[in-house]
Amino acid sequence: MSPPLPLSLGVCSWSLQVTSVRELKRLLEGLGVRATQIACGDPNHASWEEGDALPEAALASGLVMTGAMLGFPGEDYTSPQSIKATGGFGDPSLRPERLDRLAWALERTTALGLTDLMLHAGFLPEPGSPDRRPFLDTLTRAGRMAADQGITLAFETGQESADLLRLTLDDLAASNLKVNFDPANMLLYDMGDPIRAVDILGPDIRSVHVKDAKRPLVPGTWGQEVPLGEGEVNIPEFVDVLKRVGYVGPLVVEREVGDQPSRVRDIASGLALLQSCLGR
Numbered sequence: 001m002s003p004p005l006p007l008s009l010g011v012c013s014w015s016l017q018v019t020s021v022r023e024l025k026r027l028l029e030g031l032g033v034r035a036t037q038i039a040c041g042d043p044n045h046a047s048w049e050e051g052d053a054l055p056e057a058a059l060a061s062g063l064v065m066t067g068a069m070l071g072f073p074g075e076d077y078t079s080p081q082s083i084k085a086t087g088g089f090g091d092p093s094l095r096p097e098r099l100d101r102l103a104w105a106l107e108r109t110t111a112l113g114l115t116d117l118m119l120h121a122g123f124l125p126e127p128g129s130p131d132r133r134p135f136l137d138t139l140t141r142a143g144r145m146a147a148d149q150g151i152t153l154a155f156e157t158g159q160e161s162a163d164l165l166r167l168t169l170d171d172l173a174a175s176n177l178k179v180n181f182d183p184a185n186m187l188l189y190d191m192g193d194p195i196r197a198v199d200i201l202g203p204d205i206r207s208v209h210v211k212d213a214k215r216p217l218v219p220g221t222w223g224q225e226v227p228l229g230e231g232e233v234n235i236p237e238f239v240d241v242l243k244r245v246g247y248v249g250p251l252v253v254e255r256e257v258g259d260q261p262s263r264v265r266d267i268a269s270g271l272a273l274l275q276s277c278l279g280r
Contacts, residue, residue, distance in 0.1 A: 007243075007278060009271055010035025010066055010252040012209065014046040016267070017260045021050060021057040028063065031268055035064040037207065037252045038112065040105045042071050055111035066250045067116035067154070067180075067207055070105040072098050075120070080189060080220060087159065088122025089138045092131070102142055106149050117146065118180040118207060121155040124168050136171060143174040154178045154206040158185025162197035169204055179204045182254070183233045184211035188223040194233055195241055202245030209254040210235070210274065225257045228270030239277040 011028060013036050018024040028036060039046035041054050050057045058065060074094070076082040089095050102119075109117045121139060125132040146153045157165065157179060169177060179201050183194030198205070212231030216223040229235055239251070253270045255263045 007248060008035055008064075008250050009033050009274055010037065010064070010250050011267055011271075012036070012069070012252055012254040013038045014069070015253065015255045015263060017263065019047065019049050021048070021054070021061050021063070025061050025063060027264060031264070031271060033271065034062070035066055035250050035252065037067050037069055037118065037209075037250075038063075038065050040068050040070050040108050040117075042073065042101070042105075046071070055108065055113075059113055065112060065114055066252060067118055068105065068109045068112055068114050070102065070117060070119040072101055072119075080222060084123045084159075088120045089135065089142070090122030092134065095138050099138070099142065099145070103145060106146055106151055109151055110149055115150060116152050116154060116206060118154045118156060120159065122159065124160045124164055126164065127167070136168065139168075139172055139177070140174065143172065143177045147174070147176045152176045152178055152206060154180035156180045156185065156209070157182050157194075157197065157201070158189045158191060161192045162186070162200040163192075166200050169201075178206035180207045180209065181205045182209040182211055183238055184209075184213035184225060184231065184254075187213040187215050187232055188225065190215050190219070190223060195237055198238070198241045198245055198247075202247065205242070205245070205247050205249075207249055208242065208247070208251050210238075210251050210270065211254045211256075212270075225255075227255070227266040228253070229273045235273060236277045239274065 010033055013024050016027045041048045048054045074086055076086045125135050186192055186194045212226050212228045212233045214224045214231050253267050255266050
């Protein structure tokens, strides 16, 4: 399985709402791409008809997989408040079972022939918070579990400012803990300027979800996810700043709103926009 070319284009498997590798391959071929960031198969995030046979089916398909994505059971994205309470490793009482689920995902990532696993770490505590040290200890353990299997963990952006994520990565000081950069998430959570964030996090950006959004109109509520080019990210500038900081990984389009036909249309339009940006 050949690796994706620098700044090649792909699509997140869950964005296409597929349930089988066969369906994923068909839709990707229709979109003119082969690369995908693939869901591990947690029922909370995206399940597969292949079940435990997913790795064998995916490897035999000819798809170019750029990494795996883990969603934890019980994560609730109904509101920013609900995901703060249920996301990632945020709830101390859930940390042991989520580390167990991480162990499962690491095994699946290895079975898929991959070296990168993406996930939401949860809302990172600020310096001075009494939970900051226990939270960082959990992330340290997660990083060591991944390192033991030769896997890089990439934490998705959005639930904290780029400055706080930068400080946390520096505090953790683990070579296999990196960033899965999603510019739209920063707008959806109203956590700063995604273009500035690329400059802050650039050396540690391991993978990219390309998504667009508008900031929330009311504090404490969600922003609005929109098709690429219709939001406040400024996709051409985003691609340019990724180039400037030396990012050479894949650009994987993510779309999490609408039914399957509308998602496919929006993704196709987004891929065309990215092709135009890369050709400038």
